[in-house]
Amino acid sequence: MIPAAFDYVAPSTVDEAVRVLAEGGEDAKVLAGGQSLLPVLRMRLAAPTLVVDLSGLTELTGVHDDGDSLLIGAMTTHHEVQRDHLVREHAALLRLATDTVGDPQIRHRGTVGGALAHADPAGDLLAPVLALDAVLVCTGPAGTREVPAAEFFTDYFTTALEPGELLTHVRVPKLTGWGAHYEKFNRVAQAWSIVAVAVALEVVDGVVRAARVGLTNMGPTPVRARGVEEELVGRPATAEWIRAAAARAAEGAHPTSDGNADAEYRTHLARVLTERAVTAAARA
Structure with a gap:
């Protein structure tokens, strides 16, 4: 199917993205990697009037050493998390869970922030982020705030993000030297x-x-x-x-x-x- 018509904006900064998203109101949708939103648009299960594409926000990419924690940009892809040496050394659980996400194509396009903001209870990153006592950094019209993972996921496909807010980073405490494992049961390979x-x-x-x-x-x-x-x-x-x-x-x-x-x-x-x-x- 072909999606319903919508306006499209590709901001170049977080501040611009927040402003555009706030102006779009409840009918605006954020496009990160697109692995969840695009199928929904094509099936017309959602018909936003505005899509805000974050793919140009390079400031939201990468894994950074931030002292006692890692700071992961929301637009960092699953593939980048898999390959990052800081994640392997200090947050092995996150890498192991990321290894099970979809298939290589999805991992190359899908993003950490997109998966967490989507808040699918069957998604493979939510429980590891919760177990790691991660903090999610959100930026909106009122400024930036940090939300513990235990308070971020509130219901099915629902988070603590306020209207006009973006998930910009994930702060993961370093658990250097800890053993880790992600055990997943699904009916077929690459399934939820x-x-x-x-x-x-x-x-x-x-x-x-x-x-x-x-x-x-x-x-x-x-x-x-x-x-x-x-x-x-x-x-x-x-x-x-x-x-x-x-x-x-x-x-x-x-x-x-x-x-x-x-x-x-x-x-x-x-x-x-x-x-x-x-x-x-x-x-x-």
């Missing part, structure tokens, strides 16, 4: 996650010193598996303790039933995948 688990562990002398666990597609927003973390910290990274911790994976989650899986099966998957992911991270 039915359930996935993101794990980062700090293990010292065989004992878990710190644990971060996030769940993908176990509710309308990504879920932090606090029960698993509590069970792991301070205990040896043995099969027995990992299995006991994984049994708490679905605590606080609200899995749904759909054509891919029912809620009971998703709960089962969360426990099984958590055990696998924690075991792999402890060995990394």
Whole structure:
């Protein structure tokens, strides 16, 4: 199908993008990599009057060392994240999750900011960003503010972005030397996650010193598996303790039933995948 007619603007600065977006109001849409928006436009499931293309905003690209954290531009592609040496060294979980996003074509076009702002609960970057205690930097007419990942995702395909605001950067704390793993279950290759688990562990002398666990597609927003973390910290990274911790994976989650899986099966998957992911991270 052919999209409905719309006005198109390609700003050259963030300030210009914010101004144009604010002027466009609720009928304006942001185009980042286009991997989610373009299919929706073609099927006429959305008919914006204005599309604001951010592809010219080079100030929003790249991964930068920012002291105790990495600052990742929202227009950085998945492929760039995969190849970046800073991400590999300090945020391995983010790279491992990015490896599972779509296919090479999508990873070359899709962007970190676009995926997070889209807020699909089956998306593979939401749970890792939550588990990593990342902060999302948003810029709008009122200025710039930082929103913790735990407060950014508010509902299905809904975020804390205010009207006229853009997600400009993602600040990820460095977890240098931590083990990490992203365990994803899907029906076919390159498909969305039915359930996935993101794990980062700090293990010292065989004992878990710190644990971060996030769940993908176990509710309308990504879920932090606090029960698993509590069970792991301070205990040896043995099969027995990992299995006991994984049994708490679905605590606080609200899995749904759909054509891919029912809620009971998703709960089962969360426990099984958590055990696998924690075991792999402890060995990394």
